[in-house]
Amino acid sequence: MRSLAAAPLWGLWFAFLALPFSGLEGSLRIGLACALVVGAARLAGVALRAEAVAPRVAKGRETVAELWESFLRGMRDKRVAPFVLLGIMALPWWLGRYETDVLVVAGIYVMLALGLNVVVGFAGLLDLGYVAFYAVGAYSYALLNTWLGLPFWPALLGGAALSAAFGILLGIPVLRLRGDYLAIVTLGFGEIIRIVLNNWDDVTRGPNGILGIGRPLLGEFRLSQPMHFFYLVLALCLFTIFIVNRLNRSRIGRAWAAMREDESAAECMGVDLVHAKLTAFAFGASWAGLAGVVFAAKQTFVSPESFSFFESVIILCMVVLGGMGSVPGVILGALILIILPEMLREITFFRPMLLGGALVLMMALRPQGFLEARGLRLAEGALPPEMREKAERTGR
């Protein structure tokens, strides 16, 4: 009960903090909301820990986890998966043009988030300039297509390769750096790319962007409708999921996991850190490049505005909220973060604020994300209990 008494104090404190920004009335409202939220959270904390409730909560949690597991197993089942896929493929016939377009955007973000997940989730390297590689892909197609008339399909490969090259280029200088330095350097790199795109008028046409980018051709057929792009993006997403799952279970995937948990230990066990880091950057970047080419072809227009730092943050949110390292989690994160704001138009204005707050809350309450990553895990009973506890506290 003592902890409950703190709620009004928190409310008062936040009202005080908000005063110069939100005015008297606004700050009082914020203070009241804070007091209520803190009070409710404390109350819920007390209630959930109560002896009568705690076992039931644990059991409920287990049931949900089991249901989810069986759902995932069902999705992977060879008898069910084709029908699920057919269901997804039927979506654009059932949805309208606009909804299909939203799904195309969501699909592009699924690719981006899965790519970033390789860098952040698998290899544990925090990349805050991921959008730079997306920009490289988009602009390389935009420029090569409008100048030289390069068609879409070779550009898809070229954009991915060029982005991968940029990824290695960025990777080399930061090889020796700790995680937090890496974050800042990648952030700076992303800004450099954006500023150059914005100011190199002769080539990129600056803030005006590049217009009239060609649509992809499939033989004689020109992909132009949202529905066409839906199938293109769906195919690319499936391809991405396949490759990313394979990567995670491959030799390099295990090297990434080892590096993520403890660099020094991984190095002692023979992991080539330079190779592991550079391949992570290259793989992650190449997917952003791929997504960038698709984005440019879908929009037929690119401008530096689409590649701001906040875009990197959104993709990072998809990975972090969904569950770092978990492929279904990251897909879920990307779908939620794109589709939810479309459904709740009123929150668009508050979206950046909500995302920032969600990152903080998630780290405090559930750092593993909605869906915890599976795969390499300490086997049950492989460690004595006290070491196990420590391992669980400090890592995955």
Place this chain on the structure above:
Amino acid sequence: MLTQQIVNGIVVGSVYALIALGYTLVYGILQLINFAHGEIYMMGAYVGIAVLAVLGAMGVTEQSLAISILLVFLVPMVYCAAYGVTLERVAYRPLRRAPRLSPLISAIGMSIFLQNYVQVAQGARERAFPNLLHLGSFELMGAHVSGLQVFILAAALAMMAGLQVFIHKTRLGRAMRATALDRTMASLVGVDVNRVIAMTFAIGSILAAVAGVMVGMYYGVVNHYIGFVAGIKAFTAAVLGGIGNVTGALLGGFLLALLESFWAGYVSAVYKDVFAFAVLIVVLIFRPEGILGGSAAETDRS
């Protein structure tokens, strides 16, 4: 032209140095990059505007300039200290034992949250920062120097001197140094580590508040976005001088601003920010420990 660039560089450098101190103090104790520090600086400038609005409405500004100047610095200092302490309490303290990526992500979240809170509450447009000081200007070896520039440099130097005295002469400063050296050991000999960490955030934020108010006065306008670039530049300054090192932050701040001023004056004003990022990357490749730092910057102490 040359002396003018130097004058401009020194003035901007004093601002960078003040913000860089906040990064360095926190890094010295927690080995954590406080991503949201730039936002604290931005919020300091906004609180300054709010104070000026209230003072103007009450008619204090006309009656007593001295009180107005005092309040326009003091209130943002108090507020930013409160923001800094709350930031640590809400976003960092719960994660002190978490994997290294967690506090970093939390810090980015906090930075995004604060920046957009200010945008939502205050609007995305630039806000004018009313000028209180009409100090005139003079010529110095061909350079145009305004009284405000002299005032900014003097105020910044005073804050830095105050910080040095605090760290080296007071009991709490000693506790801070002890905590920076070895947190566990410090807590064993009776230092209240949580209090020291909170104090560190408060002090860094007070310096940032002063920087924010001075930048508001200097440029006359602020927006919710100024914390982002200033934060990265101040961080670059801190790394350049040697992160965790107080003298290094000062050196890095002035050095970076001077280099940037020359770059903007003689090479390209458009790519000024690119130059600062490039400096950061080059320093991290060739000398990650900075000018004054030991080799500790690179090693993992967590």
